[in-house]
Amino acid sequence: MRYLKLITALAMLCVAYAGIGSASAEDYGTKDQAVAMVKRAIARVNEVGLDVAKLEFMDRNGKFVDRDLYIIVVDMAGIRVAHGQNPKLVGKTFVDAVDVNGKEYGKDVMRIAAAPGTGWVAYVFKDPITGKVLPKEVYIEKAGDYVYVAGVYTR
Numbered sequence: 001m002r003y004l005k006l007i008t009a010l011a012m013l014c015v016a017y018a019g020i021g022s023a024s025a026e027d028y029g030t031k032d033q034a035v036a037m038v039k040r041a042i043a044r045v046n047e048v049g050l051d052v053a054k055l056e057f058m059d060r061n062g063k064f065v066d067r068d069l070y071i072i073v074v075d076m077a078g079i080r081v082a083h084g085q086n087p088k089l090v091g092k093t094f095v096d097a098v099d100v101n102g103k104e105y106g107k108d109v110m111r112i113a114a115a116p117g118t119g120w121v122a123y124v125f126k127d128p129i130t131g132k133v134l135p136k137e138v139y140i141e142k143a144g145d146y147v148y149v150a151g152v153y154t155r
Contacts, residue, residue, distance in 0.1 A: 027129070029069035034139045034150040037064065041071045041150075042143040050146070054082035058090075068129050072149040078110055081146070085128050099123040100133055112140045113147040127153045 029037075041064060044053045050073070057064045057071040064071045070084025078095030097106030105123035112119040118141045125136045138151030 027067060028155065029067050029150075029152050031137065031139070031152055033066070034069055034152050037066070037069055037071060037150045038139055038141050038148045040064070041073070041148050042141065045073075045143070045146070050081065057082040057084050058087050060084070068127060068153055069150055070128075074109070074113075074147040074149065076113070076145055076147070078106065099125060105138075109138065109140050109147065109149060113142040117142040125151075125153075129153075 041053070041057060044056065044064075047053075054073060056062050057073065059065065065084045071082060072080060072084065072094070073082040074080050074094045078093055080089050080092055080094050083089045094106045095110055096104075097109075098104050101124055103123045105121050108121045108123075112121065118139075120137050120139055122135065122137045124133050126132070127134045127136075135154040136151050137154065138149050141148050
């Protein structure tokens with residue numbers, strides 16, 4: 001009985017491992033898609049207001065969470081008001097965000113938001129699809145009193 005459990009566990013690991021390498025490029029977002037998602041998020045806020053839109057941004061089954069793409073909205077004080085992957089971060093500072101290599105990407109994002117208002121920041125972060133820490137590039141766009149962020153993972 002113990003061997004059967006061990007064999008079953010090993011078989012499940014093999015199946016899971018086989019699935020990791022079988023992902024294709026279509027399984028992940030692109031830089032163009034990240035930019036388009038930010039533009040759609042800004043348009044949605046303009047249409048329905050932030051209070052309604054931020055609930056949509058955080059709906060994992062909605063149109064603002066797509067594979068590894070999701071929206072983060074930060075106010076100009078540097079506080080997250082929406083986060084498509086981790087709602088526990090809402091209300092917490094973004095300015096102090098640091099990656100595992102010590103890069104202060106939160107400050108970089110806020111600097112870009114202040115001027116010129118759009119741009120890209122690179123850092124490392126946990127990929128929601130693979131669970132691995134990977135290089136990530138995020139597109140930033142300031143609109144009104146908020147900063148909209150969406151990014152892609154480099155594989």
